[in-house]
Amino acid sequence: MIDVSGLRKVYQDRGRRVEALKGVDLHVREGEIFGVLGQSGAGKSTLLRCVNLLERPTSGTVSVAGQELTALGEAELRRARQRIGMIHQHFALLSSRTVAGNVAFPLEVMGVGRAERSARVAELLELVGLADKAGAYPAQLSGGQKQRVGIARALAGRPSVLLSDEATSALDPGTTQSILALLKSLNRELGLTILLITHEMHVVKGICDSVAVMRDGLIEESGGITELIARPGSRLAAELFPLPAPEAGAVTITFTGRADEPVVSEVVRKFDVDVSILGGALEEVAGVSAGRLRVRITGDERDAALGYLAARDLLVEVAP
Amino acid sequence: MTWEEMSPLLWEATGQTALMVLWSTLFTVLLGLPLGVALVVTDRGGLLPSRLLNRVLGLIVNVGRSLPFIVLMIAVIPLTRLIVGTTIGTFAAVVPLTLGAAPFFARLVETALREVGRDTVQAAQAMGAGRWTIIGRVLLPEARSGLVAGLTVTVVALISYSAMAGVIGGGGLGDLAIRYGYQRFETTLMIVTVVVLIVIVQLVQTLGDVIARRLARH
Ligand SMILES: Nc1ncnc2c1ncn2[C@@H]1O[C@H](COP(=O)(O)OP(=O)(O)O)[C@@H](O)[C@H]1O
Ligand SMILES: [Mg+2]
Numbered sequence: 256m257i258d259v260s261g262l263r264k265v266y267q268d269r270g271r272r273v274e275a276l277k278g279v280d281l282h283v284r285e286g287e288i289f290g291v292l293g294q295s296g297a298g299k300s301t302l303l304r305c306v307n308l309l310e311r312p313t314s315g316t317v318s319v320a321g322q323e324l325t326a327l328g329e330a331e332l333r334r335a336r337q338r339i340g341m342i343h344q345h346f347a348l349l350s351s352r353t354v355a356g357n358v359a360f361p362l363e364v365m366g367v368g369r370a371e372r373s374a375r376v377a378e379l380l381e382l383v384g385l386a387d388k389a390g391a392y393p394a395q396l397s398g399g400q401k402q403r404v405g406i407a408r409a410l411a412g413r414p415s416v417l418l419s420d421e422a423t424s425a426l427d428p429g430t431t432q433s434i435l436a437l438l439k440s441l442n443r444e445l446g447l448t449i450l451l452i453t454h455e456m457h458v459v460k461g462i463c464d465s466v467a468v469m470r471d472g473l474i475e476e477s478g479g480i481t482e483l484i485a486r487p488g489s490r491l492a493a494e495l496f497p498l499p500a501p502e503a504g505a506v507t508i509t510f511t512g513r514a515d516e517p518v519v520s521e522v523v524r525k526f527d528v529d530v531s532i533l534g535g536a537l538e539e540v541a542g543v544s545a546g547r548l549r550v551r552i553t554g555d556e557r558d559a560a561l562g563y564l565a566a567r568d569l570l571v572e573v574a575p
Numbered sequence: 576m577t578w579e580e581m582s583p584l585l586w587e588a589t590g591q592t593a594l595m596v597l598w599s600t601l602f603t604v605l606l607g608l609p610l611g612v613a614l615v616v617t618d619r620g621g622l623l624p625s626r627l628l629n630r631v632l633g634l635i636v637n638v639g640r641s642l643p644f645i646v647l648m649i650a651v652i653p654l655t656r657l658i659v660g661t662t663i664g665t666f667a668a669v670v671p672l673t674l675g676a677a678p679f680f681a682r683l684v685e686t687a688l689r690e691v692g693r694d695t696v697q698a699a700q701a702m703g704a705g706r707w708t709i710i711g712r713v714l715l716p717e718a719r720s721g722l723v724a725g726l727t728v729t730v731v732a733l734i735s736y737s738a739m740a741g742v743i744g745g746g747g748l749g750d751l752a753i754r755y756g757y758q759r760f761e762t763t764l765m766i767v768t769v770v771v772l773i774v775i776v777q778l779v780q781t782l783g784d785v786i787a788r789r790l791a792r793h
Contacts (some may be wrong), residue, residue: 293589307701333705335701335703336701337702337703339701341702343697343698343699346693347695347697347698348695349695349762350717351717351719351793360704361702364708365703365706394792412703418701449742
């Protein structure tokens with residue numbers, strides 16, 4: 256649905272040269288929620304703005320819904336953008352317009368007639384649960400309500416793709432959850448493909464199907480969340496399950512979707528080993544529970560025990 | 576001087592001031608608003624960046640603002656003749672008043688428009704809005720409170736500039752104060768004239784503030 260390849264972006268800022276994207280490839284499948292996770296300054300916003308070409312990439316191509324945006328002229332690009340929704344960290348609403356006026360704006364841009372416009376606005380406000388706020392001004396709304404207006408506005412052109420730039424970063428935890436739930440339901444019910452960027456792990460954990468970890472203008476790893484977690488050396492897993500640096504010989508076991516299996520007791524029963532637990536974490540990710548357990552395994556049958564665990568389809572990593 | 580003698584003089588002068596200020600306000604907006612918009616959109620990172628145009632417009636505005644009004648009034652006499660057909664009288668004063676106030680108003684427009692967040696403009700671009708749509712439906716409406724505040728300051732400045740219009744026979748309250756109050760030692764008339772000017776300026780400023788505040792509430 257979204258294909259980005261070889262994307263580079265260099266900013267020239269008064270002689271200072273900043274390479275914000277150093278060759279990024281991204282493939283977002285239709286109907287999925289794809290998260291780009293990274294710290295501030297990693298280049299996430301630049302990447303997102305390159306997807307709808309608010310920012311012209313220095314090189315590389317961007318295609319959305321089968322259309323190569325980087326090859327379009329200005330007028331065609333404007334038309335293509337009407338089919339790509341975008342929501343913003345600080346909402347970016349028009350303070351001089353009411354809620355209804357804000358949602359109507361993209362419809363005006365598209366040249367939708369007055370009657371159809373007001374019907375569509377009502378429908379959209381209903382969808383985001385703000386039907387009673389049509390006449391209010393943004394200044395009279397809470398952060399969560401403002402973002403709902405932003406979402407309604409982004410959906411006005413019936414986009415196939417929604418881009419989200421830290422849409423929940425300015426919201427409190429409870430409101431964040433309700434906005435994430437709304438995004439998830441739009442994804443399920445409308446088949447909306449969502450590309451979101453965030454610096455918050457809990458956003459990725461909460462609603463993403465796939466994730467790319469970004470750092471310093473590059474994507475370090477990307478893939479389905481559970482698949483990524485099960486990959487040796489995964490940065491995502493390291494961030495998701497924050498454990499202290501392992502002591503020499505410590506064994507780290509990572510499991511996805513089978514947290515209730517009694518692996519430790521099995522190992523102790525089957526082999527002549529002692530297992531002591533050093534640390535662990537359990538998380539609900541992409542609808543399944545995943546976890547990481549750090550243990551010290553000692554005893555004569557240590558190697559056999561490790562072999563048994565590895566054969567159980569668990570990711571077993573032994574610290575050198 | 577009795578009140579009966581002063582009253583017609585005051586009425587006539589107030590009418591002349593009003594005429595000068597109203598017409599020059601109209602032309603100041605027609606000239607200064609597009610100029611202010613142009614200063615913003617041609618700037619680096621603007622909707623239509625053009626370094627050359629931005630520099631040239633900036634220079635014109637700065638030159639216009641640095642000329643003392645009294646000098647400007649004399650300097651534009653040929654232009655006034657060309658536009659109005661005469662170089663003296665109330666209407667003749669509208670030309671230098673407009674040329675004096677438009678660059679000033681343009682800077683205030685520029686400041687007001689810069690208050691509109693980059694975010695808001697980018698959001699409109701992301702929705703596929705073109706430049707003119709963004710100028711007309713995002714920048715100007717979003718900045719309207721600042722624009723009204725800027726216009727208020729400009730009108731007050733025009734009222735004060737118009738006091739110098741006596742030099743080219745424009746008449747008005749300032750002229751009355753100078754001719755009678757200063758030159759003929761009619762102190763009472765001068766004081767009354769000044770009071771009328773103060774009242775007018777107060778009214779304009781208060782009205783402007785109320786409108787600007789109402790627009791800013793949202
Ligand atoms: N318009 C710009 N001009 C110059 N440098 C920029 C610009 N936008 C972003 N950058 C730089 O590019 C890098 C990536 O920024 P950004 O994409 O905003 O990161 P993130 O969203 O991950 O915090 C940063 O070093 C930032 O300073
Ligand atoms: Mg960012």
